[in-house]
Structure formats: C-alpha cells, structure tokens
Amino acid sequence: RYWFKNARGEWRWTSHYDIYLDRTGRSGGGTPAQDQAPSSDRAESVIGYALAQLGKPYVWGGDGPTGYDCSGLVQQAFRRAGVELPRVADDQYAATTPITQDRLRRGDLLFWSDSGRASGIHHVGIYLGGGKFVEAPRPGKTVRVSVISSGFRPTHFGRP
Numbered sequence: 562r563y564w565f566k567n568a569r570g571e572w573r574w575t576s577h578y579d580i581y582l583d584r585t586g587r588s589g590g591g592t593p594a595q596d597q598a599p600s601s602d603r604a605e606s607v608i609g610y611a612l613a614q615l616g617k618p619y620v621w622g623g624d625g626p627t628g629y630d631c632s633g634l635v636q637q638a639f640r641r642a643g644v645e646l647p648r649v650a651d652d653q654y655a656a657t658t659p660i661t662q663d664r665l666r667r668g669d670l671l672f673w674s675d676s677g678r679a680s681g682i683h684h685v686g687i688y689l690g691g692g693k694f695v696e697a698p699r700p701g702k703t704v705r706v707s708v709i710s711s712g713f714r715p716t717h718f719g720r721p
Contacts, residue, residue, distance in 0.1 A: 575656045576645045577721070583658060604668025606642035611635075611687050611695040614704045619697050624648075629697040629704060631685045635670065638687060644721055651682040657719025664718070666690075671715035679717060686715075 611634060620628030625637050632650045639646045646653050654672045665671075669688045674681035686696035692709045709715065 577656075580656070580658055601667075603642045603644065604666070607638045607644075607668050607687060608689060608695070610641045611638040611704075612706075614638075614697075615695070615706070617697075617704045619700055619702050619704070621700065623697075631697045634695075634697045634704060635685050635687060639721060646721060650685040651679060653685055653721075654679055654682050654717055654719050657721050660718045660720050662715075662718055666720075668721075670719045670721065671709070672717035672719065673713070674716045677716050682717060688718075 614625070614629060614634060617625075618628045619630060620633075621630055622633070623629045624633035629637070632648060632653055635650075635653060636646050636648055647656055650672060653670065657670055660669065665688050667688060667690045671686045671688055671694050672679075672682045673684040675683065684696070684698075686694040686707070688694050689706065693706055694709065695704065695706050697704045698707070
C-alpha cells in the first residue's frame with residue numbers, strides 16, 4: 562500500500578504506484594496515471610463480475626454474495642480483478658485517478674455527490690460505455706444496469 566495525504570490533509574492509500582506518484586507530485590517516468598487505459602482484461606473482469614450480480618438485492622453495507630450496496634458491489638468486482646479498493650464510495654473516489662466525463666472508458670467509476678464536492682460523494686457505479694453503468698441503487702431495488710440521465714448525473718469520475 563502507498564499512503565499519501567489528499568488535498569484536505571486526510572491520509573489515504575492506494576495499491577497503485579502510478580496513483581501514488583500522481584497524488585504526491587512525484588515523477589515515475591512513463592505514461593502518467595491519468596492517461597493510462599485500464600487493462601481491457603481487467604475492465605472486462607470487473608464488468609463481468611458486476612453484471613453477474615444483476616437482480617441481487619440492495620443490502621445496506623452488503624458486499625455479497627447475496628446482496629450489495631453500491632460500494633460493496635464495486636469493491637468486490639475490482640477485488641475479483643486483483644484490484645483492492647476501500648469500502649465506501651468517497652474513499653473509493655480518493656483511491657482513483659480523477660478523470661473528466663469525456664475520458665470515460667469501460668470499467669471506470671462514476672460517483673454522485675449532492676454537494677458537488679468529493680466529501681459529499683454518496684453513490685458509485687461502474688461505467689459500461691454508451692452512457693450505461695451497473696449499480697446497486699438503493700433499498701428496495703436490485704443490482705441493475707442504468708443509463709446516465711439528466712436527472713441523476715454523476716458529479717465525479719475516477720479510474721482505479
């Protein structure tokens with residue numbers, strides 16, 4: 562694990578050396594982390610696991626195998642692909658390389674914040690491409706594929 566302080570002075574960690582270099586302002590040579598595409602094999606592994614969970618119920622604090630909340634689904638999908646992410650959505654965002662919406666690729670993460678700030682992030686989903694994402698939405702619903710809509714647009718985007 563690579564530990565660093567974020568912009569708010571909070572300690573965070575990442576298992577990705579390139580993210581650590583980016584967040585600490587150090588130079589590691591090669592391509593900067595924000596320009597690296599996620600491995601297509603890794604992205605497909607993440608997406609395959611998440612899609613295999615379709616129809617399972619939303620469970621507050623759930624991380625499978627019988628039910629999930631949003632960050633539990635993301636954490637488990639990435640774990641199956643060999644990537645360790647923190648447990649909750651705002652910490653997951655802190656462990657990614659922030660990107661803009663126009664740079665989204667399959668397997669990137671979408672985050673929602675009512676305040677528009679990273680500290681207010683409360684939901685996460687996995688981008689599938691074509692404006693679609695997989696999510697564990699809320700109590701009473703099941704894991705599903707959703708479409709990015711004007712009424713519920715993500716505010717932050719990250720690449721693990």
